[in-house]
Amino acid sequence: MTRLFLGLGSNIEPQRYLPLGLAELEALLGPLRVSPVYEGAAIGFQGEPFWNLVVEANTTLDVGDLQKALRTIEYAHGRPENASRCSPRSLDIDILLYGDLCGVIDGVELPRGEILDNAFVLRPLAELAPEDVHPVAGLSYRELWAAYDASSQPLRAVSLDL
Structure with missing residues (x-):
């Protein structure tokens, strides 16, 4: 079993799609640990605010098979197969960490660069696994969040009724 962290986001009916995504992930991976949910501005394009969270799980799937399974879940919940990176999403699921793997594995960058770049990933990750x-950075997620300029990407805690 490999311990992993996934980032989930939605800016199209997040109260609907995030719980659906979590249910499918639990069916795929088993028990999940779920961070608080945060609302933040869309990054890289004009759009509705995103709701984001991080989940921890374990898997026997390799990175490539996990990535395919995650895309299948996204497509089942309205993500167009040709969606551009900076566009609205009903459900977006990204592999953030897969064990201690580093590098590009089966087309997936590990650890995901957004961990260090975006508050909507780092803050919930720091709360889930401080x-x-x-x-790569060699610092705890608590330390990384403490050093992050949180004013550059303000977040607001929101409630996701599960």
């Missing part, structure tokens, strides 16, 4: 250490 003492875990980023495999």
